[in-house]
Amino acid sequence: MFCCPTDAQGMTVQSDAGVVSDVVLHYLPVRAKAEHLRTLLYHAGVTFEDKIYGFADGAWPAAKEAHTFTFDRLPVLTFTKGGKKFVIPEGVAIANLLSKWAGLTPADAAEAALGDAAYSAAGDVVKIDLIYNGFIKDKEANDQFLAGAVTHLKHMQELLGTRAFFGTRAPCAADFLLFFMCDSMMAYRPKLLEDMPELQAWFAKVREFPAVAKYLGVRSDIAAAAF
Incomplete structure (x- = not known):
């Protein structure tokens, strides 16, 4: 159950005022595509079960x-609302929904489009094979990937411009997604953002955002050096 949060930045936001229960985030024993979703749930004040489907124990197979x-892939979000059970597949759809629950969707269409563009671009930072390899198996491939990631991150810095967050006046799903991608890559290359001062400042701001700080304080060590 949750109540929609108030907006400390004074933004006009769209939010889902309904009450949900039995919220479950279904995912794998890696960080990858679920870290930012968990943070959005924290920001929305949603009590949820973090259900992990392991590989070694045979749960995911x-x-x-x-x-x-439906698509034999994760993440998936399930919940009950108004007596009806909902099953939401696909990370983008889940992030959009949770952003509304968290009150982080700008009512202004242009500002919302900027957030959507940033989310899509943030997702381009990584490749699915490297998510699962976790920067462990092939140093040459990982170094090559990170070189490309740095170029893309500089483009993200350009998109950010002078704004504090990709969500214009408050963090949005794109901020959380890119933050955790950078956080994971920095486990392999701590100075990832050394030549990107604006993105460094952004990273520090997002780290201190209450929902992020709270999640970082309780998250597990699942694939800590990976995604």
Whole structure:
């Protein structure tokens, strides 16, 4: 159950005023595509179950075998609202919904579009194979990937411009997504942002955002050096 948060920045936001229960975020034993979703749930004040489907214990292979989820991939968000059970697949759709729950969707269409553009661009930072490799197996491939990631991050800095956050006046899903990607890459290359002062300042601001700080204080060590 949750109540929509107030907006400390004074923005006009769109939010979902309904009450939900039995919220479950279904994901794998890696950080990858779920860290920012967990943070959005924290910001929205939602109590949720973080359900992990392991590889070694056979939980995820069994779920795929049973066709538990429509597209046989995760993340998936399930919840009950108004007596109806909802199953939301696909990370982008989940992030959009949770952003509304968290009151982080600008009512202004142009500002919302900027946030959407940043979210899409942030997702381009990584490749799915490197998410699962976790910067461990192939140093040459990882170094090559990170060189490309640095170029893309400089483009993200250009998109950010003089704004404090990609969400214009408050963080949005793009801020959380890119933050955790950078956080994971910095486990392999601590000075990832050394030549990007604006992005360094942005990273520090997002780290101190209450929902992020709270999540960082309680998250598990699952694939700590990876995604």
